[in-house]
Amino acid sequence: MAKQPMLKFVTVERDMPEKRAAEQRREDFNEIYAEFAQSKAKEQSGRCSQCGVPYCQTHCPLHNNIPDWLRLTAEGRLKEAYEISQATNTFPEICGRICPQDRLCEGNCVIEQSGHGTVTIGAVEKYITDTAWEEGWVLPIKPAQERAESVGIIGAGPGGLAAADVLRRAGVQVTVYDRYDRAGGLMTYGIPGFKLEKDVVMRRNDQLAQGGVTFELNCNVGEDISFADLRTKHDAIIIATGVYKSRDLTVPNSTSKGVVRAIDFLTASNRKSFGDAVPEFDSGALNAQGKRIVVIGGGDTAMDCVRTSIRQGATSVKCLYRRDRVNMPGSQREVQNAEEEGVVFEWLSAPKGFTEDGGKVSGVMVQKMRLGAADATGRQSPEIIEGADYVEDADIVIMALGFEPEALPTLWDQPELEVTRWGTVMAEFTSGKTAMNGVYAVGDIVRGASLVVWAIRDGRDCANAILNELATPKQVAAE
Structure with a gap:
């Protein structure tokens, strides 16, 4: 009788892939975790309890069939595990690296709730898909039949690319328009390489291109091509621009030289890793080397900034957040990694302005806070402690206060494009359909700043809604 490969959580302890020493990983932008070996992936997958109501799957935005691919991994059936993982997730190797599993699948694992330590779902997901790439199981898209209809997608981030993948598999002609010179959106230019290696994103871009997705890069809609022209050119349009407008502080000296936006800082660093010419980095304006860095904010973008600053050789890196550690929005795993690497967190601290010397920032005027009464959501509101400034x-202050949508109706001269009071595009839940005929919207431009996994979910749902709306497939006319 075959040995039971599952339910080993009582006898086998949770074990993550080995993490490189902090002193070593401070020196480069490489991935901080090693890969699982096959035996270790089998062992850790075998800890899954195969529970009747899998909360890991329920709390995954994509509802990935996690118990099934964990079982297949435990049984050594990796190709089947990959096929099940890929069936619901366009980019499993990316989600395995950057999803906040501690808040989603792993945080809701049944054996975690019972005190045995969660299954390392993200690490196994990453292992399965990396193995699939190495073994040649990930193939270019080959639709069974081409269709005449075309869809234009504005934005080459995770939402737009996920929609492109689903539509191309159905034979639809897809063109993706993006303002940058490389596809991937924030996966390419916003997230540092130590969390998401750039070759991982580029190979997915290449796979989509090989499968027939057309990329129009360095194309700024509203300048290089009008939104009205795109609607004429395509049967449907998907707006997947994300949110790139940085939130600012209206405090004294906020425009001083050396007060920079997180997106500018991270983009400069990522461009440098591609080998691009980056004058702002070379001049020191967006380079932390030899400087005292203060990052303001408590989300994952702030964590990316502090950990990037460490790797660039900052003399000190501090993060100011107005609430405490328990109430910060960023991943606790990321905070731990940052602390190991030398970042100092100043909790319950908020900026009231900046000091400057000759027009250049020299410091942050900090107000100490305490948590007061809870607001309507149950979250405690910070209150100023008088006299504790x-x-x-x-030398550089990095503002990582989140992102807001750009004013698309104005930028694109489309006043009929309805937006919410927050500036996000109004769109139907699940389908992404807007009030404009044939126009859809997905991801952060609808939700506000959110997770990559939610953008993937939106892109897939929208693509399937479009497929339901489109006419019966027609054979593309011969060239």
Whole structure:
């Protein structure tokens, strides 16, 4: 009788892939975790309890069939595990690296709730798909039949690319328009290489291109081509621009030289890793080397900034957040990694302005806070502690306060494109359909700044809604 490969959580402890020493990983932008070996992936997958109501699957935005691919991995059936993983997730190797599993699948694992330590779902997902690439199981898209209809997608981030993948598999002609010179959106230019290696994103871009997706890069809609022209050119349009407008602080000296936006800082660093010419980096304006860095914010973007600053050779890196550690929105795993690498967190601290010397920032005027009464959502609101102000010295201050949508109706001269009071595009839940005929919207431009996995979910749902709306497939006329 074959040995039972599952339910080993009582006898086998949770074990993550080995993490490189902090002193070593401070020196480069490489992935901080090693890969699982096959035996270790089998062992850790075998800890799954195969519960009747899999909360890991329920709390995954994509509802990935996690118990099934864990079982297949435990049985050594990796190709089948990959096929099940890929069936619901366009980019499993990316989600395995950057999803906040501690808040989603792993955080809701049944054996975690019972005190045995969660299954390392993200690490196994990454292992399965990396193995699939190495073994040649990931193939270019080959539709069974081409269709005449075309869809234009504005934005080459995770939402737009996920929609492109689903539509191409159905034979639809897809063109993706993006303002940058490489596809991937924030996966390419916003997330540092130590969390998401750039070759991982580029190979997915290449796979889509090989499968027939057309990329129009360095194309700024509203300038290089009008939105009205795109609607004429395509049967449907998907708006997947994301949100790139940085939130600012209206405090004294906020425009001082050296007060920079997180997106600018991260983009400069990522461009440098591609070998691009980056004058702002070379001049030191967006380079932390030898400088005292203060990052303001408590989300994952702030974590990316502090950990990038460490790797660039900053003399000190501090993160100011107005609430405490328990109430910060960023991943606790990322905070731990940052602390190991030398970042100092100043909790319950908020900026009230900046000091400057000759027009250049020299410090942050900090107000100490305490958590007061809970608001309507149950979250405690920070209150100022009078007389506890101080100045935190800084050579560069990085503002990581989140992102807001650009004013698309104005930028694209489309006043009929309905937006919410927050500036996000109004679209139907699940389908992404807007009030404009044939126009859809997905991802952060609908939700506000959110997770990559939610953008993938939106892109897939929208593509399937479009396929339901489109006419019966027609054979493309011969060239």
